[in-house]
Amino acid sequence: MNALQxxxxxxxxxxxxxxxxxxxxLPIPAIPLLVAAGALVGAGKMSLVTALLxxxxxxxPPDLARAVEQAAKAxxxxxxxxxxxxxxxxxxLEAGRQAIAEWERENGPLTEAExxxxxxRARSSLGRAPAPAAERRSA
Numbered sequence: 001m002n003a004l005q006x007x008x009x010x011x012x013x014x015x016x017x018x019x020x021x022x023x024x025x026l027p028i029p030a031i032p033l034l035v036a037a038g039a040l041v042g043a044g045k046m047s048l049v050t051a052l053l054x055x056x057x058x059x060x061p062p063d064l065a066r067a068v069e070q071a072a073k074a075x076x077x078x079x080x081x082x083x084x085x086x087x088x089x090x091x092x093l094e095a096g097r098q099a100i101a102e103w104e105r106e107n108g109p110l111t112e113a114e115x116x117x118x119x120x121r122a123r124s125s126l127g128r129a130p131a132p133a134a135e136r137r138s139a
Contacts, residue, residue, distance in 0.1 A: 007036055008045045012054050019058035030055070052080075 007014060015037055022030040034055060040046035056065055056079065072082035104110060110118070120130055 007033075007040060011037060011040060011046050012050050015051070015054045016058045019055045023059050 015033060018028055018033050019030045021028050034051075037046055037051040041048050041051045060068070068082060069079055072079050075082060077085070100110070123130060
């Protein structure tokens with residue numbers, strides 16, 4: 001039996017095992033197997049659902065995977081698109097935090113007025129009403 005036939009016969013199990021082992025931290029790269037799974041999908045030898053869901057199942061805790069699936073469905077998007085959008089959003093937030101930290105290192109801490117102005121601008125750009133006075137924090 002050659003490697004291709006082995007993957008055709010046992011693809012889901014092998015895919016799960018290799019992705020899981022990589023997630024645990026052992027130096028077994030999953031990328032080549034994921035590419036092979038894609039080729040098998042293209043050749044009609046593996047289902048697309050198997051090629052997509054098995055690696056997710058191996059790399060995310062079940063509760064998190066269900067929560068992501070529900071959030072994606074609620075937004076009318078796919079699991080992967082929701083993860084990509086969420087990751088992009090998180091990276092933008094982190095870039096903003098780093099930019100503020102760098103600015104404060106160079107110019108000193110933001111004043112209470114600057115913080116309030118920044119919060120008002122952020123709420124406005126998100127289409128939210130200004131924060132009530134009780135919600136505003138003092139420094």
